[in-house]
Amino acid sequence: MEYFVQQLINGLTLGSIYGLIAIGYTMVYGIIGMINFAHGDVFMIGAFIALAMFLILTTVLGFTFLPVVLLIVLIVSMLFTSAWGWTVERLAYRPLRGSFRLAPLITAIGMSIVLQNFVQITQGARVKPLPPQIQGGITLMEGSTENGTILVQLSYMQIIIILTTVVLMAGFTLLISRTPLGRAQRACEQDRKMASLLGINVDRTISLTFVMGAALAAVAGLMFVLLYGVIDFYIGFLAGVKAFTAAVLGGIGSLPGAMLGGLLIGLIEVFWSGYFSVEYKDVAAFSILAIVLIFLPSGLLGQPEVEKV
Amino acid sequence: MAVSGTKTPVAGPQGDPNSLQASIKDAAMAAFLAGVLGFFFIGIRTDIAPGGLDLKMRWGAWIISILIVFAGRLLLNLFVYKTRRPVTRNLSIGLSGSESRLAQAGKVLKWGLFAFALILPFFFTTFFPGRDRQFIDLAILIMTYIMLGWGLNIVVGLAGLLDLGYVAFYAVGAYSFALLAQYLDFGFWLALPLAGLLAATWGVILGFPVLRLRGDYLAIVTLAFGEIIRVVLLNWYEFTKGPDGISGIPKPTFFGLELKRGEGGFADFFGIAYDPIQRFIFLYYIIFILALITNFVTMRLRRLPIGRAWEALREDEIACRSLGINTRNTKLTAFAIGAMFGGFAGSFFATRQGFISPESFTFLESAIILAIVVLGGLGSQIGVVIAAVVMIGGIEMLRNLGFLQQVFGSGFDPVQYRMLIFGLAMVLIMVWKPRGLISTREPSAVLKEKKRIGADMVAQGEGH
């Protein structure tokens, strides 16, 4: 039981990170119908920026008060990663707007290769470790097994991650459902041509979508750095694939779906690792994706596609 | 990173002074953006040092990168984007005509390339005796990708099914042969058809449940299957030796003759002097023939009802169903045949390398094969050849840029820029020609006059 609760907490934490990245995928898919393969690498960029900023603040400028440091790091990495997200869209996708479906997919893969190798060249291929910054936590339960006692711990780090995710999700849902920007975005999702005829600046709306997605990915990147303490130029790929899997699982195009899918993928991975085998956790996540899609072809919360004959 | 404005002529055809001013302003913006983007990557470098991470500032590199972007953008603005007479105008006029000319020249080009491929090993041994091994090896590599591209072209180009996990079948083929050789002592020629068959079977097994998914859902599931197969190969240590890989995979024989030195070898049998290059030439011809078979079968299939059904499926699945075509079986055939050729190529890869490990079968391979198909022009066989030569040949050529070390100093390693340039090339070619290099379609049946079909007519498969 204790073990289960601990895994549940870990799964939710990991799922929050996947969910934040998945939102970027799902928004971009919703608005321009393409898989933004470079999004995982934007997340990686976000993690690198967060790491560098953290080091600047702590070692160069000598800040010590952790909450302020984290807040500044969060804001800076969101801003800079947004710039990356904007640039990727501007360079690789906007020239192909209205072109056929596979072209932006290929440029996205190309962009992903470019970003990975750019970071590898400029920052080196070796992993970057960061010692854990936030330690301690709350002990929720204590239980004993034949191997000794098991503590169920909710670390402060996990609390921060889950809280931040909840707050961001709430704010974000509000943004999409209440603001003119969100309305413009939903209009572009429905019909881009019509939206532009109604005076919506479609290019700007799409750019902003990428910016928002990148900002959320930056948050996920920072959390990843703090939670795992190691990053390298390759983390983007797997996290990206998992997050995209999460977006599809939840029903691509649906924001709550992305979050739900993220949580599910996180939980599946953690529980599979906890109870069966660590090696096959990816296989478990992908298999569940395939099984869900076979029975619910448009994901858990996706709009079922009506076949118009 | 420059901000290219290829689609939006910001300043338009106005007077020169304005244009200059606007150009500078625009270039300054681009430079500012480059500064922002580059700050944490070019301006700063983190490195592992005793006691944590060490931070190193590289102001020089950062400023240089900003200046390069400024200058590059300014030049582009002045001569391309914001001038009345872009220097690329003649280029683009030439290129717009090139499409049709390329198509017309297609037949000549095809036979020319074929003839060249036929004599290729002897061409290199004759004209580049010093580096023939390297060149023939590269030709083998390119030919492998051509074959993979042709195989994937059936799935993506003809049937319009987006498959992001094609490398899985490549892996199945390679491991089939390697394991058959290791456990059952199969030779290459015996294992080759089995490997193809196994890959096709896997194609059917994987395809059966998922082929009713549409468009991008199919894409992610195929990607997932590619990853699953890789992860299984990596972790099933007892059977596949996991990350250690399988080594000692036998080489192919020439009708029972091994290409080895001494008694009983190929050279000995024919009474010629042994030369290691003979093995490369032999491998080259094997993959050349395999690729030719792939091409021949694909071209034949295109003119058969099944091939027409694939293309019809790409155009409109609902209409297909109304015409009595069993769409699931038709998709499965495409998937299986594509997988089969992937399996052949895989077992050739295994025999050529003599060693395989899961590392060779990452998503990047799938992406490269897909890029070759799309860049070449979906459904176009000759396009795949051109794209494979350009992309694979180009990227390998980057290994030979040792002279750059003299320019940038010995710390400069051009090889590590290879994938960066590869990625950039993918983006640029796609932006330049979104429909691929050869985008027209050749009809599969003709009543009176053969007319090529423009790319704008041809649908690109599910979803759109």
Add this chain to the structure above:
Amino acid sequence: MKTATKVKTTGDATPNWDADPVLSVEHLTMRFGGLVAVGDLCFNVGRGDITALIGPNGAGKTTVFNCVTGFYKPTEGRIVMRHGPGRQDDAVEAVTASGLKWQSTNAGGVFLLERMPDHEISHKAKVARTFQNIRLFGGMTVLENLLVAQHNPLMVASGFSLGGILGLPSYKRAQQEAIDKAVYWLERTHLVERADDPAADLPYGDQRRLEIARAMCIGPQLLCLDEPAAGLNPRESAELNQLLKYIRDEHNVSVLLIEHDMGVVMEISDHVVVLDYGVKIADGAADAVKSDPKVIAAYLGVDDEAEIDVPEIRKDVAKVAAESDGATAAGSKKASARKAPAKARKPAARKTKAAAPAADTAFAQPLMATGAKAPAKRGTAKASARSQEKTSAKAPEKARAPKTAKAKTGTTGPAKTAAAGGAAKSAAAATPAKAKPATRKPAAKPAPAEASEIKIANSGDYPGKQPHGTRKPRAGGGNNLTRIKGIGPANEKKLNTLGTWHFDQIAAWKKAEIEWVGAYLSFPGRIEREEWVKQAKVLARGGETAFSKRVDKGDVPTSVPGRRGAQPKKTTAKGGKA
């Protein structure tokens, strides 16, 4: 819902479609969630007939097509396709009981389409179809399109591709035959010159014909065409008629088509089935169907100003109107009086003009000719059937006719009604106030003013239960029922006839009553669809619906603004300002 009145086919015993149906649709029901797109539909398609399936937009025609061709799996019902002559009833029952999908012999075959996947329906049952929004293989040439249609025979000829890869001569022969067949149909459709052009390059009319040619290439026994004449110019349309006749006569292919162009339908159809809101409202030969008042109503009248020229209703209305002379609510008079003068001034001559540009003119015009005389005929027939009403009903009807015709012309939403009505039959639809003075005078007999039960004479003919009604509204007058979406003055009038004056009465309707009223007013399903009861509940409480607000603002031309009658709380008389 069994509201469909069987229109008797003129002439001899059983029509072809019942004697020798190639396709039988039996009790077909298709639900999408809660929406019943097609409800308990039965019809036959005769072998060698051209059968038209018509009905207003959204009537469920394409859904029927999709069920027949297997794109939708019907919720309920059986769809039988027969090869070979006759009904083969024994075989049909045998296959149904056996659980098989089909049974085929040399003499014929029986196919249960609802059990078959779409591609088998085309391949085995030989049902071909076209699509409303053309679905060609745009990037393939015209010839290739026709070869794809011959996929299954060619697959066999190519030895499932193996023989083809090896280049066996038998496949080459088969391919040549397929090309010959394609060329034959290209010649029939005048497309042979374009054989090597991509299909997407063809002009619209050619694409429509190509789709038919492609469907014919599968060698069908039944050809289903979804709006083949849509977007065609008159010449192309005429050519299409020729082509369809040719297909029927020379190839003995039965044709089932959905069409809005009544010129096409009436010219070539042997049999017409009319759907409205998923229910069959008429079925018969073209001539019989086009004069059916329900068909006319479905096409022209049902929206807000629902005028349904079913004589018995008209009589009931007339009778009650006469009886309740002077007793109608004051508010009703006031509100409608506003409109009346304006209407009366318009000359009657403008009437036909106003009707012409109205919606559904395509249907309106061919109907006009027969429509004018048909109701009269039916009216007399009915009147004699129920002789006890004859005298009382007929007189006012005649007296009213010319006046109200004039009165109607100017109504803000008159086009549809006017078109539907024809000259003589608009009495009941006229706005209450104007109609009443006209009718009251001839029937001067004062009505008994007690609130007694109203019983429509033939109320048992309709399913469900007639709602309770009172002869007079309660003190304060009846409510303005036109504030309910779906009720215009005409419907309000009819409801008043039934003794329904108040929102709370409608709010109290149960399922059986809704069904009865729907059937009586000849628009089954509409009350549920428009949620009259729900609206009435809100309005009865004194609340507002979005629609009633619009009505009060005067934004709804077919409703009368203003509250009126007994209000639960505040009795405002906004309508009085007129």
